[in-house]
Amino acid sequence: MTQENKIPRKGSYSIAEVQQILRISRPTIYVLIRQKVFDVVKVRGSVRIVKSSFDAWLDQE
Numbered sequence: 001m002t003q004e005n006k007i008p009r010k011g012s013y014s015i016a017e018v019q020q021i022l023r024i025s026r027p028t029i030y031v032l033i034r035q036k037v038f039d040v041v042k043v044r045g046s047v048r049i050v051k052s053s054f055d056a057w058l059d060q061e
Contacts, residue, residue, distance in 0.1 A: 012041065012048035
């Protein structure tokens with residue numbers, strides 16, 4: 001088994017991670033979420049941004 005197979009694949013980003021990637025404020029991220037710019041899921045009360053959706057949007061920008 002290679003090292004690559006041992007690392008779990010990340011399927012979503014937290015709000016804080018998106019803040020760091022885009023260098024924008026938390027409220028701005030929630031505006032983008034309300035505008036349905038990318039897909040989100042709620043996990044145990046926390047909002048997660050679907051990685052594939054976010055990455056596709058980022059590639060277009």
